[in-house]
Amino acid sequence: MRTTMKRAVIPELLDTDSGTPAEIAASLCDLRRINRWFGGLATTQALIENVSAKRELRSFSLLEVAAAASQVPEVVRTNLRKRSIDIDVTLLDRAATHFAKSKNGTRAVVGDALALPFADASFDLVCSCLFVHHLLPQEVVQFVNESLRVSRVAVLINDLIRHPIHLALVQAGRPLYRSRLTRHDAPASVWQAYTMEEMLDLLKQTDASKTETSRHFLFRMGLVIWK
Numbered sequence: 001m002r003t004t005m006k007r008a009v010i011p012e013l014l015d016t017d018s019g020t021p022a023e024i025a026a027s028l029c030d031l032r033r034i035n036r037w038f039g040g041l042a043t044t045q046a047l048i049e050n051v052s053a054k055r056e057l058r059s060f061s062l063l064e065v066a067a068a069a070s071q072v073p074e075v076v077r078t079n080l081r082k083r084s085i086d087i088d089v090t091l092l093d094r095a096a097t098h099f100a101k102s103k104n105g106t107r108a109v110v111g112d113a114l115a116l117p118f119a120d121a122s123f124d125l126v127c128s129c130l131f132v133h134h135l136l137p138q139e140v141v142q143f144v145n146e147s148l149r150v151s152r153v154a155v156l157i158n159d160l161i162r163h164p165i166h167l168a169l170v171q172a173g174r175p176l177y178r179s180r181l182t183r184h185d186a187p188a189s190v191w192q193a194y195t196m197e198e199m200l201d202l203l204k205q206t207d208a209s210k211t212e213t214s215r216h217f218l219f220r221m222g223l224v225i226w227k
Contacts, residue, residue, distance in 0.1 A: 010188035026179035039217035066131035067091035133193040157223040160193035166219040
């Protein structure tokens with residue numbers, strides 16, 4: 001699925017909280033709907049199940065980076081519990097205002113994804129959903145190396161794939177978005193997203209021992225980056 005659509009860096013409004021509290025809340029609600037309907041939840045769950053099967057592990061500690069409203073790890077944790085896979089989740093985001101008011105007792109830490117405030121090998125897995133496309137290429141390498149440092153098993157990346165058809169679909173969905181922030185940020189996310197080939201080239205510059213790739217519903221990429 002190659003594309004000639006050149007990556008363009010377009011600042012996203014939610015990144016800088018460029019909106020009223022109501023607009024930010026509506027945008028986070030849009031993000032939850034996007035992950036629920038368009039592959040975000042399923043992709044993260046598939047990545048964890050892959051690691052569970054490969055390493056024959058049924059229990060993980062997991063750091064979710066750029067966790068925002070924390071929907072993805074919480075829903076996936078509930079789904080995997082039905083499959084006898086237990087996940088102990090810690091959330092990290094750059095802004096406390098992004099965390100949901102009720103985190104069901106889940107630990108939440110404010111911190112920098114490029115300088116994770118944890119000791120080496122603090123978690124089995126480090127996971128991110130819809131975060132890596134916000135980073136410049138050199139920051140992707142830095143983030144992955146930081147995540148490998150604090151992980152014991154693997155780093156999981158769930159993100160968008162840049163493609164003209166994907167952009168067209170996102171533009172067509174604009175009437176469904178509740179927030180003006182999302183109407184700007186959704187197409188910006190596609191423009192900033194990497195292709196699978198670009199991501200693999202960047203990962204060659206990291207400390208990963210190996211990487212497994214998968215493609216998922218509606219232009220989602222899944223990466224298991226092994227320690």
